[in-house]
Amino acid sequence: MHKYVLKRFAMLIPVLIGVTFIVFFIMALTPGDPVTIILGDNATAENVAKLTEELGLNDPLIVRYVRYMGGLLKGDLGKSYSNQLSVLDQIADRFPNTLILAAAAIFVSLLIGIPVGIISAKKQYTWIDNTSMITALMGVSMPVFWLGLLLVIVFSLKLRWLPSQGMGQGLIGVLKSLILPAVSLGAGSAAMVTRMTRSSMLEVIRQDYIDTARSKGVKESAITIKHMLKNALIPIITVVGLQFGHLLGGAVLTETVFSWPGLGRFMVEAIKKKDTPSVLGAVIFLSVAFSIVNLLIDILYAYVDPRIKSQYKVQSAAGRRGE
Known part of the structure; x- marks a missing residue:
């Protein structure tokens, strides 16, 4: 298992290099000058030239990128153009708020999605099932900012x-x-969880061991929780994990609508100011967080499904024999 974890972290390195490269050059190609945004349109040419030199914006683009990557290797995300504060410190202040919001959103999606998905699967093709699926389709299709404004x-x-x-x-x-x-x-996540729970539960309901459990007189509630839901968890966990990673990076609109002091709002403000170090720092942090969430989901598979855990053991034993 530990070799698999190390391999996943090693795969993260080229991802981060590619992400930083793309974001850095996109920010450079976008219109606007961070110095003018900071000082205002009435700034003197002398002040503009001085601040441009202080921020290192006179250097060629590739030189600035290499310098940034050199600092990144040392764990330094640089300083914000707009306030000269450490980007890492600002992210550390805001990321817990985004984490709280994403966790609360996932809690809402699980609270709604799993029970509705189970009921919909057990009442397949009834008006309950049809109503649930139509509502789920509306939830997936509904823009986040529109729903946010409606709730406000x-x-x-x-x-x-x-x-x-x-x-x-x-x-x-x-x-x-x-x-x-x-x-x-x-x-939106609740709608996705509902659809996946229903689909996964329908596959399990048709299995022979469900009929066997019923023939033995096992209570229907126990069959639903211990036999159906437990064996249907792998696809549900996958969707929940992907949704959580998506919510961490996709809370931008929600944080903007509700003025939530999170990382998404921080990134939007940085983009407006063309604050490249802040944007890069936020993107890197969210990329790492998303990768860690996916890794934790993969590890969780082994504890939910013993067959996956046995595969890890077989691969580990094969690796030791190869050594």
């Missing part, structure tokens, strides 16, 4: 039950301010 209008402006922007203080304040963005972000 209804629950903040009309009913005045929940705050519409920012992150509250204290546990109660955070939970109240988290509800709307979590529901907005988790709706």
